[in-house]
Amino acid sequence: MTAVFAAITYPAPAVWAQGVSSPAAAPVGAPVIERILVEGAQRIEPDTIRTYLHVQEGDLFAPGLIDRSLKDLFATGLFADVALRREGGDLVVVVVENPIINRVAFEGNKRIQNEDLIPEVQLRPRAVYTRAKVQEDVRRVLEVYRRSGRYAVAVDPKIIELPQNRVDLVFEIDEGPATYVRRITFVGNRVFSDSDLRGVISTEEERWYRLLSSSDTFDPDRLTYDRELLRRYYLESGYADFEVRSAIAELTPNRESFFITFTVTEGDRYRVGTVEIETSLEDLTPEMLRPGLEIEEGDWYNAEKIEDTVQNITERVGSLGYAFVDVRPRVQRDRENNIINLIFDVREGPRVFVERIDIQGNVRTLDEVIRREVRLVEGDAFNSAKLRRSRQRIRDLGFFKSVEVNNEPVVDKPDRTVVTVEVEEQSTGELSFGVGWSSSLGAMVEIGVRERNLLGRGQDLSARVSWAERRTELDLSFTEPYFLDRPISAGVDLFAVERDLEDESSHQLRQVGGALRFGYRYSDDWRHDFKYTLQRQEIFDVDSSASLFVKQQEGIEVLSMVGHALTYDTRDSRLIPTEGYRFQIANDLAGLGGDARFLRTDMEASYHYPLGDELDWDPAWVFSVRGHVGYIFGLGKDVSIRHRYFLGGNNLRGFAASGASARDTATGDALGGNWISDASLEMRVPTGLPEELGLGAKVFTDWGAAGTPDGVPENLMDHDVSLRGSVGIGFLWSSPLGPVNIELATPVLKQTYDEDELFRISFGSRF
Incomplete structure (x- = not known):
């Protein structure tokens, strides 16, 4: 900016220093502004420019006021240059207007589309162009690219001048290569290996197979989140000083x-010493609250279980009629013995109510999706434990990169607080592709697409198609997690499956149908699911040499079935669990319409225990046990081969699929049975190989027995309900396409007509 205002002499400088411009107060002969002339204005009216001046016609030429006028004109952002000068009795204001933006364009951007960049820049068509705003927009575009993992990006703003003082603003972008995370290392870790900790954090190392993921590109926000994930992981494992x-x-x-x-x-790792509850509330004793304890003396210290205990005690106290309560865990460390004594202090909290709940930062996700996870509603007594629980529930949705839940007092209302939920959204779409080979299915290809937050409503929509030598399957699934605005999940499934069972029972099976389901979660561990299934099942291409009892099953059967499953699950992982247990009991009733009529009951349980924790071994030592029993009986008719139990293969390694089931004496076709019992003991052991290979080993033993089918004379079957058993070893590879099980097993207890299988490979986890 330029201010030409020199060589002006005043007889009374002390007066001008005070900003006095009134002619009445001025010395005799002081210069007075006769006219204010504006030069260079094109779009902006001269009178508009005069309104920014601190002097008017008839005022004195006061340097202080004119300098302020100059600064205010620049502050408008309307002008590229401003100059004020005196010509006799005239004050001349010379301006150079900033141009008007005609168009904002981006060139060279391929990875990030225009619609994603436009909201990030503040300059718009018909806005006034300024260099400061352009530089700020360049910084914003660079930040967008850096968030997507491209730190080599360069942004060069170009101006194309147009008539009538207009310009086109073009951001020329050189995206450069993606900035990947080449290596992640940990310093100071002794208990958990680098490989273990890499599995905890969300940032991943660059790999060729992560083409559809951005987790291996650098993101500073993700790095901050990883610090929290590491802290939580160690605190849940007993390392309170981590x-x-x-x-x-x-x-x-x-x-x-x-x-x-x-x-x-x-x-050091700490165990829990004494666990006490202290309360100052009237008529409330510690014994009344002790059922809410999630952690006991002798357990490893676990920050998550302490938080769950605080939540349980808070809810229990609330159910007893105490609305305002504050539960504070006090930790007393005994560093010599590595023991932490816990005291849960239950006291009356401040009488504060929730005035309102504000949701911020959600662009795509609807407010109601977030609000229904908040454990507080307007008008409730404020509860800090419920606030913390709300934060965790929103994070568990998986829709947001970051979640902050805080509360602030209301001005002039000491008994009111405002809960603010601030989120930052992230991508919730998934595209998966897999290829592989399975002993039971042969070569296989699978493609799937999933959106976990459909239209921002929290709904889950997925489609999957897989082709294999012995099975073709198409699945379409939709889930509404809050049906009718209640915490009940409801969904619909459509499927079509065709299986080749020639090797087992000399036929092929086609199933087409759908299912309606809904479920309710009683707690974080307990869940109850209900399901209605309607499907058309067809047995076709029965071999001419097949068993008579298989030929009798040829044709179409319509299945109309209702069922439920009650599940208790505390495992730390569904794919490769290392700790926790799972129990499920399920019942299915067929016969409400359709051709099939039966009642089926299944019970299954599994338990996983990390031996490395107790014995100071490598954490890779994990003991697992699984058991399953099932029984089905017909209602007025025999159970079809479509619904019977078959022993062998996945549920009894060392035996071929259906290899330990009852079979036709003449043809050898497996006929299945009306009951089954199978169990597995497994020990995962370290291999000593580099952790980056993701290769683990295991030893196992499987045992089982199965019954015979109805409607088949015993003298026409090879059958024996005695126990079968096998032992084996296996390798678990955490491959780019998911966990792969490679197993070698041999029977140790079998019948002469059973079919063996030494080698087996499968994708996924059995437990």
Whole structure:
């Protein structure tokens, strides 16, 4: 900016220093502004420019006021240059207007589309162009690319001048290569290996098979989240003194890769000593609250279980009629013995009510999807435990990159508070592709697509198609997690499956149908699901040499079935669990319409225990046990081969699929049975190989027995309900396409007509 206002002499400078411009107060002969002339204005009216001046015609030429006028004109952002000068009795204001933006365009952007960049820049068509705003927009575009993992990006703003003082603003973008995370290392970890900790954090190392994922590109926000994930993981494992000292991301000189280093201090592992409850509330004794304890003396210290205990006690106290309560866990460390004594202090909390709940930051996700996870509603007594629980429930949705839930007091209302939920959204769509081979199915290809937050409503829609040598399957599924605005999940499934069972029972099976389901979660561990299934089942292409009892089943059967499953699950992982247990009991009733009529009951339980924790071994030592029993009986008619139990294969390794089931004496076709009992003991052991290979080993033994079918004379069957057993070894590979099980097993207890299978490979986890 330029101010030409020199060589003006005043007889009374002390008066001008005070900003006095009134002619009445001025010395005799002081210069007075006769006219204010505006030059250079094109779009902006001269009178509009005069309104920003601190002097008017008839005022004195006061340097202080004119300097303020100059600064205010620049502050409008309307002008590229401003100059004020005196010509005799005239004050001349010379302006150079900033141009008007005609169009904002982006060139060179391929990875990020225009519709994603436009909301990030503040300049718009018909807005006034300023250099400061352009530089700010360049910074914003760079930040967008860096959030997507591209730190080598360059943004060059170009101006194309147009008539009538208009310009086109073009951001020329050189995206450069993606900035991947080349390596993640940990310093200071002794108990958990680098491989274990990499599985905890959300950032992943660059791999060729992560083409559809952004987790291996560097994101500083994700790095902050990873620090919290590490802290939570250690605190849940008993390391109460754990600390992430630093998380450093180093960019390589070519700006193409990051090396991330986490420096941690694990500290000692603590067990829980005494667990006490203290309360000052009238008529409330510790014994009344003790059922809410999630942690007991002798357990490993677990911060999550302490939080669950606080929540349980708070809810229990609330159910007893105490609306305002504050439960504070006090921790007393005994560092010499590595023991933490816990005291849950239950006291009366401040009488504060929730005035309102504000949701911020959600662009796509509807407010109601977030609000229904908040354990407080307007008018409720404020509860800090419920606030913390709300934060965790919203994070568990998986829709948001970050979640913050806080409360602030209301001005002039000490008994009111406002709960603010601030979220940052992330992508919830998934595209999966897999290829592989299975002993039971042969070569296989699978493609799936899933959206976990459909239209921002929290609904889950998925479609999957798989082709295999012995099975073709198409599945379409939709789930509404809050049916009729209640915490009840409801969904519909459509499916079509065709299976080749020639090797087992000399026929092929086609199933087409759908299911309606709904479920209710009683707690974080207990869940109850109900389901109605309607499907058309067809047995076709029966071999001419097949068993007579298989030929009798040829044709179409319509299945109309209702069922339920009650599940208790505390496992730490569904794919490769290392700790926890699962129990499920399920019943199915067929006969409400359709051709099939039967009642089926299944019970299954599994338990996983990390031996490394107790014996100071490698954490890879994990003991698992699984058991299953099932029984089905016909209602007025025999049970079809479509619904019977078959022993062998996945449920009895060392035996072929259906290899230990009752079979036709003449043809050898497996006929199945009306009951089954099978169990497995398994020990996962470390291999000593580099952790980056993701290869684990195991030893196991399987045992089982199965019954015979109805309607088949015993003298025409090879059958024996005696126990079968096998032992074996296996390898578990955490491959790019998911966990792969490679197993070798041999029977140790069998019948002469049973069919063996030494080698078996499958995708996924059995437990």
